[in-house]
Amino acid sequence: MAEEFLRIDKLVKTFGGNQVVKGVDLSFNKGEFVSLLGPSGCGKTTILRMIAGFERPDSGRILVEGKDISGLAPNQRKIGMVFQAYALFPNMNVADNIGFGLKIAGMPKPQREARIEEMLQLIGLSGYGKRYPFELSGGQQQRVALARALAPSPRMLLLDEPLSALDAKIRVSLREQIRQIQRELGITTVFVTHDQEEALSISDRIVVLNTGNVEQFGQPFEIYNRPQTRFVATFVGTLxxxxxxxxxxxxxxxxxxxxxxxxxxxxxxxxxxxxxxxxxxxxxxxxxxxxxxxxxxxxxxxxxxxxxxxxxxxxxxxxxxxxxxxxxxxxxxxxxxxxxxxxxxxxxxxxxxxx
Amino acid sequence: MKPAKLWSWIIFAFGAAYFIVPLLATFEFSLRIRREGYTFDAYTSVFSDGRFQASFSYSLLIGVCAIIVGLLIVVPAAYYVRLRAPHLRPIIEFITLLPLVIPAIILVFGYIRMYNTSSALPLLGTNLGTDILLTLAYVALALPYMYRAVDTGLRTIDVQTLTEAANILGANQATIIAKVIFPNIIVAVLSGAFLTLAIVIGEFTIASLLNRQVFGVYMQNVGANRAFEPAALAVISFVITWGAMGMIQLLARFAPKTARRD
CATH class of the missing domain: 2.40.50.100 (RNA polymerase II/Efflux pump adaptor protein, barrel-sandwich hybrid domain)
Structure with missing residues (x-):
């Protein structure tokens, strides 16, 4: 039986009287790639932000390896995150961006430089360390953002629509690269997307969300071929x-x-x-x-x-x-x-x- | 040349003349200290005057202190408002505009009343206390410019995402401001700093009533007793201000460039 890594327990979040997450229960396995899929306003990003610690749940718990992390600040959670807007630090070059988390953690310079080089090789950008973010294409920037998130060896990776700002061709190649790196590292990954094709192609399992509720949680094959609700049937694929x-x-x-x-x-x-x-x-x-x-x-x-x-x-x-x-x-x-x-x-x- | 273009040049020349002619006249006058011809004697006289050096150094020191204190207050405040309390922005903007509405003389009389030697906090009783008060007064005076400069800088970056990206990598708030936010708004911060310096160098009212020998007070004294040196001082003052503005333009070239999206 697969080992449970992340557990979301009766999670509720309300913004200004509007309940956007309505008692969500989920359980993710170690090393699994899970997509949160749904239309705008379904609560997928809010759930991801609660896992990261940027939003505090009104009620419910988030447990990582059995420990409740709901009360921890984002900088204490040891989670890596990649944002839709890249969020690379414009004042730092690629190497400094990747090494930022390592420097904060107090890693000595020789080890840090070795780790940065390792990360650059992982994302296929060796030799780009001295370049600044504005000198890179969108796809390259997002790869650097991925390397920066992975450099401190986080216990979990969160991806907040990381491919949305890229054009179609790069999107496909980058998602394959993300999946390959995730498999290589065996890191538990939560991926937020509104693109069903992206979710179906990349995920071990998919959580389909609608108006703050989980409509279905299963493997892409099940979600597509055996939709359990009308919403899943109509939202995923053509029907x-x-x-x-x-x-x-x-x-x-x-x-x-x-x-x-x-x-x-x-x-x-x-x-x-x-x-x-x-x-x-x-x-x-x-x-x-x-x-x-x-x-x-x-x-x-x-x-x-x-x-x-x-x-x-x-x-x-x-x-x-x-x-x-x-x-x-x-x-x-x-x-x-x-x-x-x-x-x-x-x-x-x-x-x-x-x- | 098309008539519209010709008119543009005529209007530009007229506007430029409005600013440049009095300056040239002042400069020309400052060179006429000797009957036999143009000389820089007025400038030599000013630069060799010990009071010029003392008052200018003092103004510079107070200016730098005002910039540091101003930045320590404004950068975290503007950052916090942008990140966590955007609804407070109109209120903060109104508060930062108050120094433009309330004359400096009211501010300084308030200070004298609040911090005189018989008050609970007798800052005016010592030189250091008065210097602190003068610095704080200049911080207040420069607040509208400093806040706007910093806020404009913050508008050019995605404050929230950069903060979150640094935060999840383990950085605390102080590190985020120092390592991520501040370096990305450095040009805006320097604009605010040079504007503050330009204001402090020419300020007279507050310093005079607090009995501090700043550059503005020195200029007034010289103006009351000499003929050509005040003109030389006015030109020097303009050169300093323009130098500060030129530095802002120069530094803008070294701004961290924002990410290209493609």
Whole structure:
């Protein structure tokens, strides 16, 4: 069983009468990379700032390796943090920035210089020690900020949307580098982001937050494929919603576009005649493949979006519309706008949400 | 040349002449101490006067003390207001403007009444006490300029994030101000310092009523008894003030540059 490292216990925080964190309970394992994912105002940054010590919880506890750190000042917590705005000290060069925490800790100069060099190598910026922050690109500055946070060997690393200020290409390469360094060091990391793709690609586990509550906490695969709430289903990834009516609740059948189909995920609480929303990811819908899927529907192509390796089609089904993704095949051009198509859906891929 | 551009130059020349002509006239007058032609004798006379050296050194010393005390008060106060109490900014700004509204003579009469030899804190009873009082008076006098200079400097950096970044790396508040905040607003701080110095060098009212022989008082004495030396002193005073302003411009070139975002 994985060793618990950080425990957040019934954490509550209110700003000016507005409760932004509502009794959150979480437990992170040692060496784990966990993302706090949610829209603006969901409380993710507030939770991170409470872990760092910049905000004091109204109630609840934060325990690191079983010890309550809620009462400690930020400079006593031995936590490293990387900020969205880099926050490098403009008056110091790269080496001095990285060595700042080491100097504060009273590390002798020879060891400090060795550690700075080690950190520069870790982030791939050897030879940049004498440069000033304004001489670096955004990506380089954020790598220096990462090295500065890691230099004093903190017991935990907090990342507050560190990639948001960077352009798309650098964002992807830097997130891979962050993940690689985190794995190398085995440091427990909490990463705040509002970008679901970022969270899904980088994390061991994801906490999906909404209006101060935890909606779901699990591995990216679970979060994406088995969303437990409507919010998670709609916030993470693209979701198709088909309106249907329960035909026979006992037999788990619904009427969809004039045909009756069996939906294994239909909840036991469903009643005959009740309207339900059947949801599925675009990749769960396939084209001209009705034979291998148990739900087959006919429609017309409403939109064709060529996305490079993938082609996204919007198919009009009369009462409903569905998006589907299909791989780009050089030998088979995508169907034309208005062309009749037959789509197939595996009923085991369908989730049922309340309407 | 386009008419609009020509007019711009005419207005500029007129404005420049308004400032430069009286200065040139004063300078020209300061050179006419001898009938036979222009000489720098008035300047030689001023520089060789022991009272000039004493009063100028004293003003400089009090000025430096006022700068140090002012910075020790203003930098942490402006920093704290920006970081923790931004809602107090209008109140603090109003307080720092008071020295511009309340004449120096009111301030000094208040001091004399509060700190005379029969008061609970008889600072005026000793030379050191009077020097301290004069320094504090100059701190108050320079407060509007010092606060604004420091506050402008703080506005150019992300005070909160830099503070948090240093804090989580283990630094305490004093270290953060000394190692992170202060070096990044040094140019603004020096602007405030030179403005303070310029004010102190020319100040007369407070020093005169506290019976301190500062440069301003010396200038007034010389002006009352001599003809050409006051003009030389006025030119010297302008050179010092402009020197201070030039230093501000020069130091701005060495400002720590902010991070490039790309």
């Amino acid at each position: 198709n919603t088909l309106n249907a009516t329960v035909a026979d609740a006992g037999a788990k059948t619904v009427t969809l576009g004039g045909t009756t189909v069996t939906i294994p995920a239909l909840p036991a609480s469903a009643r005959n005649g009740e309207a339900v929303a059947l949801t599925m990811r675009p990749e769960a819908v396939s084209l001209a493949n009705g034979a291998t899927r148990d739900i087959v529907l006919d429609g017309k192509v409403a939109e064709v979006s060529f996305l490079g390796s993938v082609i996204r089609l919007k198919v009009d089904l009369g009462d409903n519309a569905v998006n589907l993704d299909t791989f780009n095949d050089q030998r088979t051009p995508p169907p034309a706008h208005g062309a009749p198509v037959r789509i197939g859906i595996a009923s085991s891929d369908v989730l049922v949400l309340e309407r």
